[in-house]
Amino acid sequence: MKILVVDDEKDMEVLFQQRFRKEIRDNEVQFAFAESGEKALYYLSQLNHEAVLILSDINMPGMSGLQLLEQIKQKYITPPPVVMMITAYGDPENYNKAMTLGADDFLTKPLDFNLLKEKLKLKING
Amino acid sequence: MLAEPFIAFFLLRDVRRILRNNGQGDAFKEEIKIISYGIGILFIAELIFHLEPVTKWIWHLLLFSIIIIAFLKEELYATKTLMYAVLPFAIISFSKDLFELISAKQYKFVDNYLDAASVFSFIWMIAMVFVSRKQQKALQKEHEKTQQEEEQKKWMTARKAELERIVEERTSELRQQKEQIESTLVELKATQNQLIQSEKMASLGELTAGIAHEIQNPLNFVNNFSEINTELIDEMKEEIEKGNIEVVKSIATDIRENETKINHHGKRADAIVKGMLQHSRKNTGQKEPTDLNDLADEYLRLSYHGLRAKDKSFNAAMNTNFDVTIGKISLVAQDIGRLLLNLFNNAFYAVAEKNKDINDHSKYQPTIWLATRKQENGIEILIKDNGNGIPKEVQDKIFQPFFTTKPTGEGTGLGLSLSYDIVKAHGGELKLETKENEFTEFIIFLPI
Numbered sequence: 001m002k003i004l005v006v007d008d009e010k011d012m013e014v015l016f017q018q019r020f021r022k023e024i025r026d027n028e029v030q031f032a033f034a035e036s037g038e039k040a041l042y043y044l045s046q047l048n049h050e051a052v053l054i055l056s057d058i059n060m061p062g063m064s065g066l067q068l069l070e071q072i073k074q075k076y077i078t079p080p081p082v083v084m085m086i087t088a089y090g091d092p093e094n095y096n097k098a099m100t101l102g103a104d105d106f107l108t109k110p111l112d113f114n115l116l117k118e119k120l121k122l123k124i125n126g
Numbered sequence: 127m128l129a130e131p132f133i134a135f136f137l138l139r140d141v142r143r144i145l146r147n148n149g150q151g152d153a154f155k156e157e158i159k160i161i162s163y164g165i166g167i168l169f170i171a172e173l174i175f176h177l178e179p180v181t182k183w184i185w186h187l188l189l190f191s192i193i194i195i196a197f198l199k200e201e202l203y204a205t206k207t208l209m210y211a212v213l214p215f216a217i218i219s220f221s222k223d224l225f226e227l228i229s230a231k232q233y234k235f236v237d238n239y240l241d242a243a244s245v246f247s248f249i250w251m252i253a254m255v256f257v258s259r260k261q262q263k264a265l266q267k268e269h270e271k272t273q274q275e276e277e278q279k280k281w282m283t284a285r286k287a288e289l290e291r292i293v294e295e296r297t298s299e300l301r302q303q304k305e306q307i308e309s310t311l312v313e314l315k316a317t318q319n320q321l322i323q324s325e326k327m328a329s330l331g332e333l334t335a336g337i338a339h340e341i342q343n344p345l346n347f348v349n350n351f352s353e354i355n356t357e358l359i360d361e362m363k364e365e366i367e368k369g370n371i372e373v374v375k376s377i378a379t380d381i382r383e384n385e386t387k388i389n390h391h392g393k394r395a396d397a398i399v400k401g402m403l404q405h406s407r408k409n410t411g412q413k414e415p416t417d418l419n420d421l422a423d424e425y426l427r428l429s430y431h432g433l434r435a436k437d438k439s440f441n442a443a444m445n446t447n448f449d450v451t452i453g454k455i456s457l458v459a460q461d462i463g464r465l466l467l468n469l470f471n472n473a474f475y476a477v478a479e480k481n482k483d484i485n486d487h488s489k490y491q492p493t494i495w496l497a498t499r500k501q502e503n504g505i506e507i508l509i510k511d512n513g514n515g516i517p518k519e520v521q522d523k524i525f526q527p528f529f530t531t532k533p534t535g536e537g538t539g540l541g542l543s544l545s546y547d548i549v550k551a552h553g554g555e556l557k558l559e560t561k562e563n564e565f566t567e568f569i570i571f572l573p574i
Binding site for chain 2: 009011014015018019059060061062063064067088089093097109110111113
């Protein structure tokens with residue numbers, strides 16, 4: 001399973017690699033990172049309709065996570081990628097907007113990695 | 127001699143007149159009145175009862191008495207001329223009667239001489255009275271003049287006193303006004319300080335959410351990496367038990383790297399808190415060598431997150447272009463921080479406002495540009511936004527205190543005014559370039 005993490009904080013890459021080191025070692029997941037919405041779209045365009053799960057931050061300079069979500073849901077119809085939003089601002093406004101745009105899940109920072117792992121397992125197995 | 131009662135009568139009248147003219151008023155008025163009546167009665171009695179042989183001595187006595195009293199009395203000094211006029215006549219007239227009484231024979235002999243002298247003395251008397259009257263008139267005029275002058279002087283003194291009173295009144299009014307103005311000025315200065323402080327606090331308030339977010343991110347990393355390290359240490363122990371030295375070494379490297387991350391993010395949070403404190407602290411005005419690029423970058427992010435916290439849907443692209451050759455610059459970091467914060471806040475506000483009015487969001491990307499540039503004798507900081515620009519008619523006003531285009535309650539109108547003051551205090555310049563509906567660019571020049 002490929003997971004694309006989109007966040008403007010570069011250390012998120014190291015954090016995910018450390019947090020999922022066992023899963024990476026066991027080849028359960030593969031991580032890709034993009035530090036902006038634009039780069040994420042570019043990465044997706046390089047993939048050949050490969051199944052991918054996207055974890056995206058909302059607050060990013062330039063294209064926001066919500067704009068990215070909107071574009072992904074419009075462009076990639078088959079197979080529809082799972083997009084989970086992560087934000088420090090867990091306010092209803094952001095949540096509702098993400099849900100209307102078709103987000104599959106909504107997580108708030110600081111990330112609970114155990115919860116995330118469970119959710120990912122459900123998505124992967126389901 | 128019939129003339130004597132008349133002379134005495136008119137002499138007394140003249141004395142009165144002179145005294146009156148001389149400003150002595152009612153002096154001897156009563157006495158003269160009584161004597162005048164006395165003369166009248168005696169004269170009538172003389173005519174009816176033919177008492178002349180007796181009365182003529184009374185007339186002589188009366189005339190001499192008047193003359194002597196006039197010479198003796200200090201108050202009658204002014205009548206002397208008159209007395210000199212009458213004196214020869216009085217003496218000659220008295221002499222005639224005296225000679226007549228002593229010896230009729232001899233009287234006849236001197237009679238002719240005495241008659242002539244009598245005529246002369248009479249003429250003398252008339253002439254002298256005439257002179258005296260003229261003198262008196264002149265004196266009267268002089269007296270009137272003096273009186274007039276005195277009255278004028280009195281009037282002037284009164285006028286002067288009045289003027290002085292008016293001046294005094296005005297002066298005290300002015301003094302009161304001055305005191306009022308001074309106290310108003312003191313109040314205004316206090317209010318100004320309060321406003322500046324509240325402006326600082328308002329911009330800090332805007333920042334709080336941004337700061338919280340900025341602190342939250344590094345703290346999340348600190349927590350996450352330290353949790354990972356705990357796990358890694360447990361794993362390392364297991365591997366040591368198993369004797370997998372290579373794996374242990376690899377885990378140790380990871381722990382080491384994570385520690386660096388923890389330290390890095392801890393310092394990041396620390397710097398933000400310090401910056402926040404610096405922003406709210408009273409200005410020390412001390413110039414210190416500062417990394418301007420870092421400072422600008424920090425405030426750009428704080429401003430961005432501050433606006434994001436208020437308007438969740440807002441987003442903007444940030445393009446930075448730092449000139450790394452500028453090195454450290456001596457400046458009052460908290461002041462320049464405030465300046466940058468004001469300009470960034472304005473820039474973000476401008477693009478957010480424009481974004482609200484635009485329906486097709488694919489055509490407009492709100493963008494802020496931040497650049498530093500080394501110049502020959504200083505450095506330039508360029509802050510540009512692609513907001514709605516500043517209309518020509520308000521361009522002159524934007525640096526004035528209390529001028530704001532924001533709705534009431536949203537802006538103090540002090541941001542750019544204070545920014546301008548900060549730049550001036552650094553001996554620099556704050557320039558504006560803008561095109562309506564297209565962009566706004568502030569160029570800060572700071573001399574090195």
